[in-house]
Amino acid sequence: MTSSAVPPNRIAVIGGGGNVGAAAAFALIAKGVPAEVLIVDVVDKAAQGQALDISDASFLKPGTCRKASFQEAGQSDVIIVTAGARQQPGEPRSNLIERNYKIIKSIMDSMQPIKPSAKVLMVSNPVDVLTHIAQKASGLPVNQVIGSGTFLDSGRLRNTLSEITGVSPSSVHAYMLGEHGDNQFTGWSAARIGGRPLLDHPKMQGVDLDSINEKIMRKAYDIIDAKGSTYFGIGICAATLAEALLNNTSQVFPVVNFVEKYGCYMSWPAAIGASGVEQAFDVPVNAAEAKKLEVAVNAIKEACAKYD
Incomplete structure (x- = not known):
């Protein structure tokens, strides 16, 4: 000390x-x-x-x-x-x-x-x-x-979208959702830049969205293959979340929290403060995203059921 x-x-x-x-x-x-x-x-x-x-x-x-x-x-x-x-x-x-x-x-x-x-x-x-x-x-x-959920995954997404749009990652509001794993998906429907839908941005026209999603999902595997494990990115994410819990910041992060609507713990945006989860949010999804969400929720529930 x-x-x-x-x-x-x-x-x-x-x-x-x-x-x-x-x-x-x-x-x-x-x-x-x-x-x-x-x-x-x-x-x-x-x-x-x-x-x-x-x-x-x-x-x-x-x-x-x-x-x-x-x-x-x-x-x-x-x-x-x-x-x-x-x-x-x-x-x-x-x-x-x-x-x-x-x-x-x-x-x-x-x-x-x-x-x-x-x-x-x-x-x-x-x-x-x-x-x-x-x-x-x-x-x-x-x-x-x-x-910690998809906080780091969402950071990777925001970095990627920043490179495409030329807008700071902190001003790109987009999340990876559902599960921190192979069933995660990008919430394109809810993504925004400057209050407008992300997909309306001129530089997003013609962009292969599936390839972005795959890139984000695979990045951890690429790092693990190259150096054995990931730790710097998740380290700063964990510290940021702990700081929010300690200082009651009520910031919104895509973290694992119990979502009543789906009846399980899952990676979903929530406001984090001194009580833990202060507020939960109902993120809009389109039909395709809803199907991906269902797959993620079912996978989590099936795994959790073995340990109840």
């Missing part, structure tokens, strides 16, 4: 000894989030090493970083879960469910009793299903347990 005062708010990163967890923890410090960041991992030496390294980056920022126990994590304001089996090159995220179920259940049991006001942010894959599992195992209300 490099600061004379420990911040009053606490964010725990479970699996912080690994690449994704360390990237999220570092992003929290680099973003200047005023919180005590706890690194928790079953590999104690890895947790210690990451905590020491990240704490060296905190002397210019208001946050602090240290290694901690699962019990301390359970009493944190925000709990980011990145632990789990790693996706192998070419492996669909759905294959990870069985391997990660026991890990997530063990983590939630190890943190008990979990602080009643805590918010859990799942990052481990397949995140839609594991968020469902984490909510059941944690005992927290559904609005307090969310997942």
